[in-house]
Amino acid sequence: MRLVAAVLLLILALPSGPALGSEADLRKVKRVAVLPLRNFAGQTEGLFLPDQEDPLEARAAGLLADLGARLGAEGLVVIYQDGALRKRVASGEEYEEQVALGRERLSLGREHFLALRQKEAVHSLSRAVEVMERVFHQVVAPEEAAEALELWGVALVESGLLGRAHVAFRRMFHTHPGRRFTAGYHPKPVEKALEDAYRDLTTSVERAIPFVLAETTSTFMKRNKLHALIHPVLVRRGEDVYLELYAFEAPHGYMQWRDAALLDGSDADVERVDRMGSRWLACTPFSTRKVEMDRPRTTQLAAHFAHEVFFQVPTREFQHEMGVSIDWFQRLTPVMDLVVRLDALTVLPDRFRDVQPGYSTIRATIGPLFAWTSRRWSIYGGVGLAVQYIGRFEKTSSPDCKFWAKGSPAYEVRCPASDRTMFPPDLLIGANAVFGTRFYPTPGFFLSLSTSMAMFVYPFDRSIEMNFPLTSLIGAGTRF
Amino acid sequence: MSRLAAPFLLLALAASACSFDPEVTGVWRTEDGATVSWPVLEFQGRVELVLGQYGEAVAGMLRLYEPEMEFKEIYLFPACPCLFLDQATFDNGTLVFDVIPCGAEATEWSGRFEWSEGDGGEILVGTLEPKVPAAGMEPTLQFKLRFSGGKKLIKEDELNQECPGPTL
Numbered sequence: 306m307r308l309v310a311a312v313l314l315l316i317l318a319l320p321s322g323p324a325l326g327s328e329a330d331l332r333k334v335k336r337v338a339v340l341p342l343r344n345f346a347g348q349t350e351g352l353f354l355p356d357q358e359d360p361l362e363a364r365a366a367g368l369l370a371d372l373g374a375r376l377g378a379e380g381l382v383v384i385y386q387d388g389a390l391r392k393r394v395a396s397g398e399e400y401e402e403q404v405a406l407g408r409e410r411l412s413l414g415r416e417h418f419l420a421l422r423q424k425e426a427v428h429s430l431s432r433a434v435e436v437m438e439r440v441f442h443q444v445v446a447p448e449e450a451a452e453a454l455e456l457w458g459v460a461l462v463e464s465g466l467l468g469r470a471h472v473a474f475r476r477m478f479h480t481h482p483g484r485r486f487t488a489g490y491h492p493k494p495v496e497k498a499l500e501d502a503y504r505d506l507t508t509s510v511e512r513a514i515p516f517v518l519a520e521t522t523s524t525f526m527k528r529n530k531l532h533a534l535i536h537p538v539l540v541r542r543g544e545d546v547y548l549e550l551y552a553f554e555a556p557h558g559y560m561q562w563r564d565a566a567l568l569d570g571s572d573a574d575v576e577r578v579d580r581m582g583s584r585w586l587a588c589t590p591f592s593t594r595k596v597e598m599d600r601p602r603t604t605q606l607a608a609h610f611a612h613e614v615f616f617q618v619p620t621r622e623f624q625h626e627m628g629v630s631i632d633w634f635q636r637l638t639p640v641m642d643l644v645v646r647l648d649a650l651t652v653l654p655d656r657f658r659d660v661q662p663g664y665s666t667i668r669a670t671i672g673p674l675f676a677w678t679s680r681r682w683s684i685y686g687g688v689g690l691a692v693q694y695i696g697r698f699e700k701t702s703s704p705d706c707k708f709w710a711k712g713s714p715a716y717e718v719r720c721p722a723s724d725r726t727m728f729p730p731d732l733l734i735g736a737n738a739v740f741g742t743r744f745y746p747t748p749g750f751f752l753s754l755s756t757s758m759a760m761f762v763y764p765f766d767r768s769i770e771m772n773f774p775l776t777s778l779i780g781a782g783t784r785f
Numbered sequence: 786m787s788r789l790a791a792p793f794l795l796l797a798l799a800a801s802a803c804s805f806d807p808e809v810t811g812v813w814r815t816e817d818g819a820t821v822s823w824p825v826l827e828f829q830g831r832v833e834l835v836l837g838q839y840g841e842a843v844a845g846m847l848r849l850y851e852p853e854m855e856f857k858e859i860y861l862f863p864a865c866p867c868l869f870l871d872q873a874t875f876d877n878g879t880l881v882f883d884v885i886p887c888g889a890e891a892t893e894w895s896g897r898f899e900w901s902e903g904d905g906g907e908i909l910v911g912t913l914e915p916k917v918p919a920a921g922m923e924p925t926l927q928f929k930l931r932f933s934g935g936k937k938l939i940k941e942d943e944l945n946q947e948c949p950g951p952t953l
Contacts, residue, residue, distance in 0.1 A: 621840075656839070656840050657839050657840040657842075658839045659839075702842075703842075703844075704837065704838075704839045704842040704843055704844035704873070705844045707837065707839050707844065708837035708839075708844035708845060709844070715869070718869075719844070719869060
């Protein structure tokens with residue numbers, strides 16, 4: 306009974322597989338948006354000159370597109386830029402509805418402006434800008450967003466609100482730095498306000514911020530389910546033009562990293578921009594998730610319920626036994642384990658009750674096993690040495706020997722010694738063959754089913770009365 | 786029986802419950818108010834069979850009680866309180882056995898009882914008759930025994946009281 310209790314406690318105390326396995330941190334893929342390139346390298350004098358394509362701007366845009374493709378190919382980040390970014394922003398909630406409303410307000414504002422109703426124009430146009438920027442329409446269609454800002458600024462100048470007009474024009478150039486104007490189209494005060502705003506913006510740190518407020522940057526990333534944002538700008542430092550990258554992280558929207566690369570139109574531009582991208586990738590923080598290390602687990606410990614039947618017995622029927630079993634597998638080579646098993650069983654009464662009283666038996670086996678193992682299954686077989694101890698028991702076929710209490714007068718009268726055979730405790734030694742399978746629902750836990758057959762050859766004097774036990778086991782265990 | 790077998794015996798018994806073979810292990814008694822007359826023993830009273838079945842083989846005894854209502858030791862028929870069963874078997878619902886009643890001219894009697902089950906429980910109905918009928922002797926005793934309880938009623942310390950039985 307103590308042995309059974311000890312084995313049952315062992316079953317309860319089996320450690321869970323994952324607790325003994327080791328884990329590794331695996332980076333979660335980041336979703337990163339690269340905003341459209343904003344060129345702040347222009348000169349104020351060029352505001353009213355015919356629009357000319359800036360070759361460095363086109364080159365920088367191409368280098369950015371290549372950089373985005375290379376970073377995405379590494380598998381650590383998913384890059385949204387150009388068309389993919391516009392599509393992601395435009396698919397947002399209420400986008401189409403709000404843009405339609407913004408366009409309506411813009412149209413109304415233009416009407417008011419042309420009818421010299423400046424107060425109404427200012428109101429409608431400010432509403433148009435607000436609605437469009439709420440869904441970040443300036444990322445999808447910066448020219449249209451800038452048009453609203455331009456008209457709003459002009460209406461503000463015409464209304465004498467120069468301070469607010471300056472802010473509107475700064476926001477316009479921040480949204481679309483390449484916007485140009487026909488000289489003489491606007492009145493002189495408007496042209497002066499435009500020049501002042503452009504000069505102010507291109508010399509301020511505001512050009513380094515994508516949406517002016519960190520809160521707005523955070524909102525943009527949250528709305529579009531992004532982990533980070535890269536804001537690329539072209540700036541002039543003396544005679545040189547630099548591509549500057551500013552990186553912002555969710556959820557707070559603050560700038561986390563910045564770098565710059567000289568663009569001189571030479572082949573070296575490619576390497577400079579590429580290195581800058583690599584520096585960002587090395588510095589950007591990644592969230593991680595725990596994964597189990599796929600390392601070999603070489604030891605297995607299992608506990609089973611056991612059933613055994615002896616096919617060679619001194620009684621009229623086969624003797625069935627039930628009990629518990631524990632085993633230990635130790636991986637020696639990729640296909641071979643060493644197994645040690647201990648079984649503790651007790652005989653079940655058969656219908657004749659020829660075994661009086663019941664006996665207990667303990668068997669130990671040791672030997673090699675050859676196993677085929679996959680991720681989820683293991684099938685094994687092998688032979689080994691078996692040593693079995695069978696306790697003392699008495700055999701009788703007389704019903705009186707079974708009915709009357711031993712030692713009672715009736716027992717003495719009705720059950721003579723000739724009707725009984727005593728079997729002393731016995732130690733048997735022989736060979737044991739086993740075949741089984743294990744299923745691993747997790748790397749550290751398995752379900753086990755096996756069967757084994759033993760053949761005893763010792764004692765060598767042919768006095769073995771019980772032989773050829775067939776044992777079946779079902780249980781569970783842990784691998785570590 | 787080893788104590789270790791107890792929890793697993795339950796499993797074996799539960800499995801065996803799927804197919805029911807009648808068993809006679811336990812105590813069987815004549816019903817309240819019923820008496821059995823056995824002239825050769827000058828006995829009139831109640832009868833109890835205490836049986837243990839092992840396959841088809843059966844061991845046990847026949848006990849005789851004076852006609853009081855309780856099956857207690859104090860009411861055992863003094864002249865012949867109990868008789869060992871010999872060569873007893875239970876097969877296909879039929880219990881057969883031999884007994885040698887007490888007395889100088891005791892002769893062997895044979896019992897043959899049929900098992901059945903009704904609303905009131907299991908019963909054994911049958912006869913006891915001498916193997917060699919003698920003149921003037923009631924040839925056959927007929928009586929019915931009802932199952933009164935399992936092995937718990939077989940009190941080993943009460944058995945074997947004044948049981949002469951056959952001499953071996």
